[in-house]
Amino acid sequence: TAIESTAQRCKKNPIYSPKIVEQSQITAFDKSTNVRRATAFAISVINDKATIPLLINLLKDPNGDVRNWAAFAININKYDNSDIRDCFVEMLQDKNEEVRIEAIIGLSYRKDKRVLSVLCDELKKNTVYDDIIEAAGELGDKTLLPVLDTMLYKFDDNEIITSAIDKLKRS
Incomplete structure (x- = not known):
């Protein structure tokens, strides 16, 4: 997807980070599971606390791959707040092993x-x-x-x- 491509560019040049944050405001709520998963992946590449609310929303996604990538993005960037922790506690019962x-x-x-x-x-x-x-x-x-x-x-x-x-x- 385009957002994954932008994320790959961001790895090489962080100047693209604001673009990912901007795109994610839309793509995190897309009807396509693949787009939401790609969004969570893309957010994992940058370290911007502005993405935390989007990631918390993606932790509650009906699709396990989306939840897994959102949790990975939070963990890799070491974000922490009570909402994240509470979501993680709920995810301890998730049927998807990777999410758990x-x-x-x-x-x-x-x-x-x-x-x-x-x-x-x-x-x-x-x-x-x-x-x-x-x-x-x-x-x-x-x-x-x-x-x-x-x-x-x-x-x-x-x-x-x-x-x-x-x-x-x-x-």
Whole structure:
């Protein structure tokens, strides 16, 4: 889409950032799922707090890909406010796994303890994403130490697990 193309240009030259913000005011509300998803992607490339209300709106989109890209844009730009956190808490129950993972990561990096039980459940699954293990370390809740210790014997790649454990022990 045109907005994705503009975002790619913005990576090379930030002078295009205001154009993305301007276009996003329209495209974030487009009837096309692809356009809304492209908008969330494009917003992820820039770091402009003026896009936060648009991203919050996109977090509530009926399409999972749109919600996922909106959450990614918020996380990559490290935006934070109570509305974002509240949306992320709602997204912990999302049927789309990628959306749920972004919400877990977002709340963990913001040290929001409302993610603790869902994060703990994710860590106990047979397949655990590296991002989830890193999020456990970022949350800073030492009650996760026994779960991470158990994971040391369950998985082959222990470097990320050990790093998360060390981070928790220092918190």
